[in-house]
Amino acid sequence: MLVHLLRSHPDICSHDEVFSAPGTLGGMTGTYLMKCRAEPDFASYLAAEKDRDPIKFLYKVVLDLQGKKAVCFKLKHDELVLPEYKVLRDEIVNDRDFRIIHLRRENLLRRYLSHYVANRVTGVTLVVRSQTIPEVQPVVLDPHDCKKDFETVLGREKEFAELFAEHPGFSISYEEMIAPDTEKIQSLLEFIGVSRRELTTTTRKLGRDDLREAIANFEELRSYFASSPYSKFFDQT
Known part of the structure; x- marks a missing residue:
């Protein structure tokens, strides 16, 4: 739900679980999503690039601002503990420029x-x-x-x-995210580095x-x- 809320902000590019299983690609948004829908071969190309060099894919594709002020993507704890995610996990740990949003x-x-x-x-x-x-x-x-x-x-x-x-x-927390008082969400937007505004979702x-x-x-x-x-x-x- 948080991914979709953040997508409603005009200055945020919010991806979902882009680092999915090998051979697949999901969760992309923005211009990459539009091109994947228009050209199925492009989605296959991106999936192959992700599998071949996940770190290059992270910086070149996932973190592409696409004209926005901030970009986010989702990772789950039960994925990050898996051996196949070690390279990606270590990269994020070592790059202190990443801002970590912990949804619990x-x-x-x-x-x-x-x-x-x-x-x-x-x-x-x-x-x-x-x-x-x-x-x-x-x-x-x-x-x-x-x-x-x-x-x-x-x-x-x-x-x-x-x-x-x-x-x-x-x-x-999820409970804070859906509470009528949205101050926590507004503080999150400040943390991300974008302006405060009401966020919406169709979920x-x-x-x-x-x-x-x-x-x-x-x-x-x-x-x-x-x-x-x-x-x-x-x-x-």
Whole structure:
């Protein structure tokens, strides 16, 4: 959602997950996207260039301002820990000119629920205004899987906070991003180096607001985590 919000700012070129699986190219925006749509062979060419020399592709293509004042692109923690991303990760760590925006979830139960539903139930990660949100029946979550996911997410957040400690950084939660008070978003725009303005997106929220309605064994999970540091996730229903 943040990628799409930033795209609504006239001075920002906001790419999505451009460093996707080998042989593919996704998430590009601006003139590159238009040319890829007009010329399928160009998309194949860019994908090959990305795979051949990801660092050259990063500086020459991804960071091309395309007439804007700032350019952003998305990377996920679960990608950056993979061996095939080591070259890219090391380059970003060593180049202190990169500004790191850390998007996180305050409620890790909601994060895991979203991940579970998208990957095991619907296969849908994004819905825009004209599309229908999939109907999802309440799911049963395994408490051990939840705990493992909570620990993994927090561990990676700590790992990458230390890894990028010398970079300019800005942390924003999903909850802050969608809150009626958009001051945090305005501060983010200042961090990026562009003017303040209202941002918009056509993306729609997936999932139910009430976790009790979304998780069939909510009370079981709540009891399981009652005396743990994760009990707070069950109070934010």
